[in-house]
C-alpha cells in the first residue's frame with residue numbers, strides 16, 4: 284500500500300507514529316519504507332483504486348481465540364449474543380481453518396452458506412464497529428446450528444438442551460467429542476481419574492501427557508506456577524497449550540503420569556468457553572484422532588471414527604477446511620526462552636521472512652516425523668501447520684489435502700520440488716510422485732543441513748560476517764555417508780555449510796524399533812563397556828539378547844544420533860525402556876536432571892575430542908561407573924546435561940567460533956537450553972528457534988531456505 288502525505292515535519296512524524304500506535308490489534312506491519320516525493324498538492328483526502336500488481340502479497344491470517352470483549356458478550360444476559368457459541372469479531376474467530384480462497388472475504392470461506400441477518404449486516408457495514416467487515420460474524424438470529432450425536436443418532440439441535448446434556452455427560456464421567464476451531468477435541472472431567480483412565484484406554488494412549496483446559500486465567504494461577512511471560516502466551520490470541528508446573532498435587536496422576544509439567548490452556552472458542560463456564564471443573568482436552576493419525580475435522584469422519592471413543596459428539600454446521608491441532612509452547616524455567624513444541628492453530632500458516640527471495644514457486648515436503656510442508660511464492664512464505672507422523676495413510680491424505688488447498692487458494696504453479704534426502708521417507712516418496720505428475724525438477728536436501736538452514740534463516744544470518752557454529756542435534760536423519768546422523772556440528776560461512784564434527788558412531792539397530800525402545804539404544808551405545816553388561820542383560824529375554832548381540836557386532840548402519848544417546852542413558856538409568864510416545868525417555872531424563880538441587884557441586888564428565896569426533900566411550904564409561912557406585916540417577920542426569928554444554932563450548936573453542944545456532948528436536952529440552960544460556964550466554968552469541976519449532980517441523984522451511992541460500996557444488 285502506498286500513502287502520500289503532505290504537511291509539516293511534526294504532522295508527518297505524528298502520522299507515521301500513529302500508523303504503529305493505532306493499527307488494529309491483529310494487523311502486522313511487515314515493512315515500512317518512507318521516502319520524500321515531489322507530487323502534486325492535494326486539496327482533500329482520497330483513496331484511489333488498487334493498481335493490480337504482478338506479485339500480490341496476500342497473507343492468510345491464523346485463527347484467533349475468543350477475545351475478551353466477545354467473552355463478556357456471551358456471558359452477559361443483556362447482550363443479544365448471550366450464550367451464542369459462534370460469537371466472533373474483528374479481533375477473534377476462525378480464519379485459516381475456514382478459508383477456501385484468498386483474499387479473506389466471507390464468500391471465500393465456509394461462512395458463505397450462512398446469510399447474515401439484518402442486524403448482523405448492519406454491524407458488518409457500520410464504520411468503526413468491532414464487527415466492521417468481520418467475515419465470520421453471525422448471531423442467534425442467523426445462527427450456525429449445533430448438533431449433538433450419540434451412537435450415530437442425532438439427539439438434539441437445540442443449544443440449551445445440548446449444553447445441559449454435555450454438562451451431565453461430563454459429570455457422569457463420560458467422554459465427549461467437541462468440534463473446536465480447527466478439528467475435534469476429545470474431552471472429559473479433568474478431576475476424574477476414572478474418566479481419564481477410560482479416555483486413555485479408548486485412545487490407546489498409555490503415558491502421553493494430556494492437556495487440561497480451564498475456564499479462566501485465575502483458575503490457572505491458583506493451580507500452577509505461572510510467570511508473566513507464560514501468562515502473556517496463555518492469554519494471547521493464539522491460546523496455545525503452555526507447559527506449566529502444578530503447585531499442588533491434587534491433579535489426578537493420570538493427567539501427566541510421571542512427567543513434571545502439564546499442558547494448560549484457555550478455551551479457544553466461545554463454544555468451549557460456554558461449556559467450561561457451566562462446569563465447576565476443568566476439562567481434559569486432547570486431539571480427536573485415532574492414535575498416530577491426524578486430527579479429525581469432518582463430520583462424516585467423526586461419526587465413524589470417534590463413536591467408539593466418545594459417548595456423545597457435539598458438532599456444528601460450520602465446515603472446517605484446514606484442520607489443525609492445538610499449538611504447544613513452553614518457556615524455559617530460568618531464562619524464559621520460548622520453545623515451540625507444536626506450531627499449529629493460531630500460529631500457522633503465515634511466516635514473515637526477513638529477506639526477500641527470488642521469484643520462484645517452490646514446494647518443500649519436509650520430513651516424516653512431525654511433518655510440515657512449506658511453499659514459497661514470490662515474496663511470501665507459508666509454513667503449514669504440524670501434520671504429524673507420515674507413516675499412516677491418513678497422514679499422507681492430510682498432507683496431500685493441505686498441498687492441494689494451497690495450490691488452489693493461490694493458483695500456484697510450482698517450479699521446483701524439495702524433499703529430504705532419505706529416500707525411505709514417505710514425504711520424499713510423496714514429493715517425487717508430485718514432481719513426476721507435474722514434470723517438475725526435484726532436489727534432495729540433507730536433513731541436518733535443512734535444520735541448520737532453518738535456524739540461520741530465522742535469525743537472518745546468511746550475510747553474517749562471522750562464521751557460525753551450527754549445533755544440530757536430533758533423533759535421526761539420513762547423512763551423506765549413508766549413516767544415520769543426529770549429533771552434528773556444522774560451520775557456516777559465505778553461503779556454504781560444512782560438517783565439522785559429530786558424536787562418535789554407534790551401531791544403528793533394528794531400524795525404527797530403536798527409536799521406540801530406548802533399551803535397544805542402550806545396547807547399541809553401551810555394549811562395549813564391560814561393567815554395563817549386567818545392566819543391559821536384564822532388559823532382554825535370552826533370545827533377544829543373543830540375536831541383538833550378534834547384529835551389534837556387524838551392524839549394517841552406524842549412527843551419531845544425539846536423541847538415541849539420550850534414550851540410551853534414560854534406559855541405563857532405568858527411567859524408560861520402551862517409549863509410549865516419541866521423546867518420552869528424553870523427557871524423563873530432562874525431568875530427572877531438573878530435580879537435582881545441589882547444582883553448584885556438579886561437574887561434567889571428561890571429554891575427549893579427536894578430529895571433531897566426540898568420543899562417547901569415555902563419557903559412557905563414567906556414567907556406568909557412577910551407576911555402579913550408587914550415584915543417584917538425578918545427579919547422573921544433570922552431569923550428562925552439563926557435559927553436553929561442555930562439549931558445545933569445547934567444539935566452539937577448538938574451531939574459534941563465537942556465534943552458535945541451535946536446531947533439532949533435542950533443543951525442545953528446556954533444561955539444556957537454560958544451561959546453554961547460563962554457561963555460554965556471556966561468551967557467545969546464541970541463536971535459538973522462536974517462531975518455528977526446533978524439531979522436524981522446521982525441516983520443510985529449512986529445505987526452502989537451503990535451496991535459496993546455500994551454494995552447493
Ligand SMILES: [Zn+2]
Pocket residue numbers: 349350351352353354370371372373374375376
Ligand atoms: Zn471478539
Ligand SMILES: [Zn+2]
Pocket residue numbers: 399400401402403404421422423424425426
Ligand atoms: Zn445475525
